[in-house]
Amino acid sequence: MNRQAIRQLATVSSTAPSASSSNSSTSPTSWKLPIEPGIEPAYDEAIKLINEQSSLLQQQLASLKSEVEKAPLHSPERALAEANLHATSIISQINDPEVRWRFKMDKNVPLSNPVFAHLREKSWRDKSLPRLLERARLMRVVPDAISDLTPTADVQVAFGEGSGIHDHGGEAGDVTVGCFVDANKSMKEPTITVTPFHTEECLYTLALVDLDAPDVENDRLSTYAHWLVHNVPLSVTKTQVQIKPEQIALSYIPPHPQNGTKYHRYGLLLFKQDESKAITPAQGIERKAHSVRDLVEEHKLHPCGLHFWRAQWSQESRKSISKVYKDILQVKEPIFTSELA
Template identity: 30%
Template sequence: MGRPDISLDRPRKWMRPLQEGVLPAYDEALRVIRADARRVRKEAAEQRAKVRAAHEKLVAETEAGGKLVEGEARKTLEGELEGMRERLEILEVQSEVNLPEVRWSVANAMSDLSIPSHRHLLRQRWRSDGALDLLMERIHQMHVVPDVLPVLHPSIDLHVAARLMPVHFDSLMKRNRAQRRVNTFKEVEPGRYLTPKQTRVQPKLYANVFHTDVRLYTMLLVDPDVPDEERQTYTTFLHWLKPNIPLSATHTGRIPFLNTHTRYVPPHPQRGTPYHRYVMLLLPQPPIEGYRYTRNTEALLTEQQAQLSQSIVPEEARPGFDVRAFAREWGLNGALGGGVHMWREVWDKYVGAVYRYELHTPQPMYGRPPRPDPQRETHEAPTRRKYRIGA
């Protein structure tokens, strides 16, 4: 059964938090929880005042150009303020995280990521309920690490939605009789198989981000399983690239305008090859020169958006695209966070359309060559077949 359509505009009308006055034991527990919340909220207010005073002191010692003065004394002050901000964040979470109305809102897809307790519960659910474990299991079992990048430590809950096949529409309509139209895109579980027809149009990306400041990310979609005949190995094809994507915790909905840089080329696994892995990366770009992402820079800097002037990748540079060299050149480090996703595809008859209308090249075929037939070769012209040694 599908999940009901729940949002701030369409709140859930049933199974709301238990009201006071129904169960005495619950009322007593709620009284204790609210009393503790008030105490922690008061402590958080005192901590916030301390942070404000330390912040003002640090700002007063900042140069006119906005760059912090170097020195051990300054580093010590920054370290102390970072610890104070960390404690304040913990207190803000603890002051609300046990309230029934907060947990109910998060559990029913009505969270507000500008609220620390909501961010904490969503991040905890992503890390504890299996979604992150499944993602890491798939990217390691299928050797995305280290084939694409040596290290990936996701900090963003990245979701990919692909177009449904028409065969799915009837069953979906039966489950959604009350809806007047069917959403033709569906979330893809990491590692699942899609068909080339499903990815003929670009997938949609959604991200749950847990930092409150706006940071920039670079999105890449690559296929590391393209045969390299000359070297008798595999190479990488760049399918999609978009730098300078601004994201923060308050971002909601689909990530827009992804096809405005290096255009999307649909996946096209070659005939005769095993399954191809399609790896979606959302890598964090470095902040303004001289800074790193911390709670202090989040508060001290109005912008941490060091735009990367990446040129559009020409069509002839897509085959053999070196992800590691690209990441080194632009300071993109998967060990520092970001998002990752992957799915798999195999060849079918719809791949030919990609070669004809997108790549404008003949479709190659790989596999074992047929047994030699001198009589046939005498009367037939050479074909365009390509064979991979050891296939």
């Protein structure tokens, strides 16, 4: 078997444990080779090659770290040295079958390890991102929320704890992008997890908007801002969104789709702030007919992430929606008998 074939075998065998390994490997800490040494010579040779290559690259890491330390801060030389160190760290582990197995079995692998961050991003780009873009375009969240978007961060939303809210129902937990969430489940702020895939800590803005809010005065649908938060620090190792009062430009108002309207699309938009400069939350921001474009231009924001769900008035959610109008908005609840354009 030539070296190219061995490399291919090594890559394939490292992506997941074989069926024979399921009996001996039942948790993320009990990994062992799926094929015992001596049974398959080609596999043994592949593992040997992987270990040899990894050992050589591990030896290079020390000198690469030294190059980073010697280079001046914020210089092109340091940026190049850091990029080389990062790439070599990934390559030195990427074909290790134990690394691949651990990533597959343990959803809480430390993203501080470059190889796990790389695998996490690859998994997102290969699986979740295409589905997000497909649904966002099919349901016209793009361009209705924002004219164009190339996501670079994974945005996840959860309401409460549970097995998830998905296309076929569900009471609580992670929300599948584009599915229906009853308004009675979104009375409290969602738990938001953002994975931006960069190691440095940067500041972000989050905006939750209803893309189908009735604008009675102009006889049309417009955008309504439910929530606006600035200066959220995030990195690949700091992914939980934790909001302080001083970060809030618009406090959270629960989704309240009106009786007589079609389903509403609720988009959670993520923006990277320019050069991580803090934004002072403005006062008196209009919720009605809210312009995402104006927000982006005013603060020089860079759209980089999206999640969305849908909701519609129903008998099950009517009490929660009425409560929003009575206790939060303190206005009479409208009932629509004709559709707005």
